[in-house]
Amino acid sequence: MDCENGADTSTSKRKLCRLVALSFALLCILQATLNISLRLPFYSSDTTTTPDCEAIIKNLTKEEDIKMNELARYIQQGWIYFKHSLYYVSSTENTWNDSREDCLQRGADLVIINSREEQNFIREFKNRTWIGLTDAEKEQTWKWVDGTTPTISFWYIGEPNNVDGGEDCGEIYFYKRENSWNDAPCGRKNVWICEKNL
Structure with a gap:
């Protein structure tokens, strides 16, 4: 107008x-x-x-830049970002203990699955995969590598069953199903997934 x-x-x-x-x-x-x-x-x-707002903003910006640079560095090294964690999927196979040692050397540990979303994310790699679950300390008392007991589980039907008394390490075996965890001998060689929380 x-x-x-x-x-x-x-x-x-x-x-x-x-x-x-x-x-x-x-x-x-x-x-x-x-x-x-x-x-x-x-x-x-x-x-x-x-408070000195300019100083606070500068510090926050600096911290954010450091985190973004760190995230970019991990992604360049082959890590995958999902829901506030970084995941490294091995390209080779190893025993559960050696797999865990590799994760520790990377500043991480074997993956701990805390939600259905994370379980489904891990299954997408479509491999027989070591996860950070073991009952080596006490039979049928399953614990994550950080010492906590699972708050959610995705055991396959009839698992864990400790066949022949020597299945003390957790793996994702039946990856086509949501309930895909299996107990397996720790000396078996699988690929593995390391998890690093941001």
């Missing part, structure tokens, strides 16, 4: 133009007032109670 158009001189259009202009001016005044009132606490003369 052109408020300056001489051809259109009706009273109602002029009133509408004035109303729009007045509303815009009031919004500008309101915005300026809010900006000033919200910034006042940051520019208070009492520096003992008001």
